Amino acid sequence: MTLVRQVLSQVRIGCLTPWAYRASMLLSFLVLALQVALFSVVWRAIYAGHSGPVAGVDVDTAVGYAVLSLTVATVLNTSPYSSIESRVRDGLIGVDLTRPIGLLTQSLAVQAGYVVATLPAAAVGLGTGLAVRGLAPPPDVSDTVRFAVSLLLAFGVSQLITLLMSLTSFWTLEVGGVGMAFFVVRTFMSGAVVPLWFMPDWLQAIAVALPFQASTYTPIAVYFGRPPGGFVSAVGLQALWIVILTGLCLWLWSRAKHRVVVQGG
Amino acid sequence: MSLSVSAVDDLPSDAAQRPLVRAAGLVKEFRRVKRVSGRLGGLRTLFSRDYDVIRAVNDVSFDIHSGELVGYLGPNGAGKSTTIKMLTGILTPTAGAVSVADRDPSRERKANALNIGVVFGQRSQLWWDLPLRESFRAVRDLYGVPTMEGDRRQHELVKLLDMDEFLDAPVRQLSLGQRMRGDIAAAMLYQPRLLYLDEPTVGLDVVAKQRIREFIAHVNAERGTTVVLTTHDLEDVEQLCRRIVLIDHGRVLYDGALTELMARYAPYRDLVVTLASPADVAVNGAEQIGRDGPVVTLRFRSDRVKAPEIIGAVTAAHEVVDLSVAEPRLEAVIGRIYTQRGLPESPA
Numbered sequence: 228m229t230l231v232r233q234v235l236s237q238v239r240i241g242c243l244t245p246w247a248y249r250a251s252m253l254l255s256f257l258v259l260a261l262q263v264a265l266f267s268v269v270w271r272a273i274y275a276g277h278s279g280p281v282a283g284v285d286v287d288t289a290v291g292y293a294v295l296s297l298t299v300a301t302v303l304n305t306s307p308y309s310s311i312e313s314r315v316r317d318g319l320i321g322v323d324l325t326r327p328i329g330l331l332t333q334s335l336a337v338q339a340g341y342v343v344a345t346l347p348a349a350a351v352g353l354g355t356g357l358a359v360r361g362l363a364p365p366p367d368v369s370d371t372v373r374f375a376v377s378l379l380l381a382f383g384v385s386q387l388i389t390l391l392m393s394l395t396s397f398w399t400l401e402v403g404g405v406g407m408a409f410f411v412v413r414t415f416m417s418g419a420v421v422p423l424w425f426m427p428d429w430l431q432a433i434a435v436a437l438p439f440q441a442s443t444y445t446p447i448a449v450y451f452g453r454p455p456g457g458f459v460s461a462v463g464l465q466a467l468w469i470v471i472l473t474g475l476c477l478w479l480w481s482r483a484k485h486r487v488v489v490q491g492g
Numbered sequence: 493m494s495l496s497v498s499a500v501d502d503l504p505s506d507a508a509q510r511p512l513v514r515a516a517g518l519v520k521e522f523r524r525v526k527r528v529s530g531r532l533g534g535l536r537t538l539f540s541r542d543y544d545v546i547r548a549v550n551d552v553s554f555d556i557h558s559g560e561l562v563g564y565l566g567p568n569g570a571g572k573s574t575t576i577k578m579l580t581g582i583l584t585p586t587a588g589a590v591s592v593a594d595r596d597p598s599r600e601r602k603a604n605a606l607n608i609g610v611v612f613g614q615r616s617q618l619w620w621d622l623p624l625r626e627s628f629r630a631v632r633d634l635y636g637v638p639t640m641e642g643d644r645r646q647h648e649l650v651k652l653l654d655m656d657e658f659l660d661a662p663v664r665q666l667s668l669g670q671r672m673r674g675d676i677a678a679a680m681l682y683q684p685r686l687l688y689l690d691e692p693t694v695g696l697d698v699v700a701k702q703r704i705r706e707f708i709a710h711v712n713a714e715r716g717t718t719v720v721l722t723t724h725d726l727e728d729v730e731q732l733c734r735r736i737v738l739i740d741h742g743r744v745l746y747d748g749a750l751t752e753l754m755a756r757y758a759p760y761r762d763l764v765v766t767l768a769s770p771a772d773v774a775v776n777g778a779e780q781i782g783r784d785g786p787v788v789t790l791r792f793r794s795d796r797v798k799a800p801e802i803i804g805a806v807t808a809a810h811e812v813v814d815l816s817v818a819e820p821r822l823e824a825v826i827g828r829i830y831t832q833r834g835l836p837e838s839p840a
Contacts, residue, residue: 229636232633232636233633233634235633236629236630236633236634237630237634239626239629239630240619240622240626240630243622244619244621244622245628247621247622247662247806248621248710318615319615319616321582321612321615322610322612322615322616324580324581324582324601325580325581325582325605325608325610325617326602326605326634327603327605327606327634327635327636328602328634329602329604438750476784481651485584
């Protein structure tokens, strides 16, 4: 009961914080709408020079993938402004450690709040997708259910990736550009920009070996009825990543606890 | 007979008398990675295995009992913040033991958190982007304060610290004085037994400082909250603390009553007299330590001579226009200790 109340309070904080910068939030929605529209234009232009599908993918699927992937990535792959990284840099992590709640629980709750705050982006992305006639509903109900299951797991994977990355700031505080490099790798390898099925084999192999695709590519591939290795193994892989990432987070945090450096003071 | 006496000492009936905070032989060492300079220095530092060992706290012991208001003082880098961080459970001691309300803070960090309030003057525990009201709400939720009880306390604190007008403003828009009031209120919402204040008046104007001091005195006197105060503003200490613990180089230099420190290291008064015509003043029992035109400063040991005697002797020998007696300032004593980096010889 106490824990639920603690967690909900942090979800609330995470949900309210990005909306404190309303203009920036609305701008990010606008950017999403633009991206969806542009991607749909570009894919159609690319396909116009071809007759028939590319890599077994027809034009509607390619455009539909872009609409969904951009939307899902915008909602799930958030990078909270008040992540552990910035709190370590400002020495505020010391304040977090005086709270009667675990740091990982607190961080995950705040992150989840950010996702909730970004949910309107889903309406914007999908709305734009419908407007440019880039999205078709899934073939039947069972596909919708499968998509929902995979999306839920993707939420877990993406939040753990964000947490894992921010935990490394206990070590990488002095190395500039790590966050940026991570952002680029994550965006590309998750399949948010280009679906894995368009990637050359060697690149696909790398992407499949990394957890990022489980946070974006997998649920969307499920949506289009072509989950990698079949639905069960695709979802199983997502669940496996949740277990592995959880373990990694716990391990990193136990190491970090031993060398907590509170900057300054 | 002696056996039974020592047995009585060990009885748990003693529990009420047990200190709330106990630090015994606390040591904290930091390993600081030696920085690698040159190309990719940052990256190479990351993989470097060269360390400097810095001993920030070196065998610090003290007890603090329930209801005390203790000043924990020392120059910059003396080890104050490091000690506080061990008491709050943020840092694990390298050696020695620390307990707060019979808990080991770093082992039972979450349970300890419910007993303590921590206010850092330089850092805020409030949520920067959100209205102050939201921070209060979050603190009440985190510390499990029952709704009705929380409403009552918040109302009381808002009134006491006059926070009504900025309760709905985002914390980042508050003035430093307002933010400090918000921070202290947030720490008192769940009524911790122990309140650590780390430079709560730093950067505040005179009025804001006074308001914070009055509030600290209030919670200590009315609620019985134990307060450990770290500050560089010695007026905070003069007004609030009965006891001080003075540390430097990670060691305790002095632990005792403020009045005793003053009596021991500054057992004098200064008599400042303005004479009708400039002259040197020679009086038994006092020493002239300064003269600026007609204004002469005499210093005398207040434990040996009474002020009226000195005044009588001066007025008998000179025509006096004005006079005043100045108490020694804690600042002078502490300043001397800091510069000598040790306790001065007692002037006795």
